[in-house]
Amino acid sequence: MSKTFLGILLVVAVAAVVPFGMIALSRSRPSPLRPVHPILDMVRQPKFKPQSQNAMFADGRAMRPLIPGVEARGDLAVSNEVLNDPSFPRLIDDRRSAFVPNSAEAYDRVLQGVETKAKGQKGWVEVIPLPVTADLIERGRERFNIYCAPCHGLSGYGDGAVARRAAEMQASGADTAAGWVAPTSYHSDEIRSRPVGRLYNTVTNGVRTMPAYDKQISVLDRWAIVAYVKALQRSQHAKPADVPETERDKYR
Template sequence: MPKIFIYGTIVVIFLAMIPPAVIAWARAVNSSQPRIHLIQDMDNQPKFRAQHANALFADGRAMRPPITGTVARGRLNEDDHYYRGINNGQWAATFPPQVAVTMDLLQRGQERFNIYCQPCHGLAGYGDGMVNKRAMVLMNLGVNGTTWVQPKSVHEQQIREQPVGQYFNTITKGVRNMPAYGPQIPVADRWAIVAYVRALQRSQNARPDDAPPGQRVQLQSVSVQMRNDRP
């Protein structure tokens, strides 16, 4: 075989080893240069990035704020009764027409109340939830200077007299030391909770004739027995 073939083959083998060697090297070392970008497509083009400056505008910002008063589609929420609990400039005394107070709504309200309100206000709404109990212990022990305002009982006369719209607002925006739950609880669920708070209040002030006729006698005998059981 002519020597030229042997030498040629050796040279080709060496040349063939260069690309894998370069790739292996490139993978192993760091470089401050941007990587080689052979096919550009539309990857690089003039544009302004979020939060960057743009001298074109008077305020120097590339991002344009929405024009004052802009409302996203479907977010006008102009129904004061439903979205704010306000009717004719006052706290609404009734549920808005789109809220049907049904057993389903009360059950939803009970579930949501037990998730969002019960930790502070307690299962029955007396302001004696677990967070309150724990905070009272910490406060009485003087741990890290704990201070605590007890959650209101929803059975206090003054709270019972509040219209439903005011409860809705209390949940939405919070009140004094109570934080706002509007950002966490959707509007429909807030109304469900309001309905359940009313049910709780009723439950603690029920009269025998609140019960369906068939069960009244039974209830009366239970309450008589409870009275007799007292020391």
């Protein structure tokens, strides 16, 4: 091979690298030019920029105000409006004064779901900070059957449809059910002895393999569910004496 040929080969080899070098260089530098887009796809599409105008709306604003009553994710704390609802105050006041040893302020923080352990108090909140009426428990029953019963079962023994199916799959050796942990029954002495604040906390933040429900269930509904879980627990350990004399005939 002649020296000339080798020389040419070297020059060509070096020159072949130059375009790649240029591409790499231009990619790392800002450019005032529009990028070349052979296929436009969704790169450019009509849109309204923040603070711009849109003649389609009567007020001419492109940015639409929030619909009244809308709640952002994670912002489900009870609003003052709910606290000031005319149907609540008296019962709430009773509860508030019963909320010893905490202050009324601590009560409000708990009610609003800001904390489940009231300030200045060791341990969990032991009083449901809402009037426990038949309506509240009924609401809790309805929400419980939607959100909890699929795993924990309608009676809370941990035998919901999801749990039964998972157990079946585990028994048949399916990989997808390998990590499944059976939902806890509410009727063991341990779970029955749990203060309401701890139950509320379980629903709000989840526990070990159980997911949190704070995004799906509002603060009021979480307390309603807690009230219903307490009712379920009581129902499984009820004695005839718990039923008022006048009601007993109905259940004979």
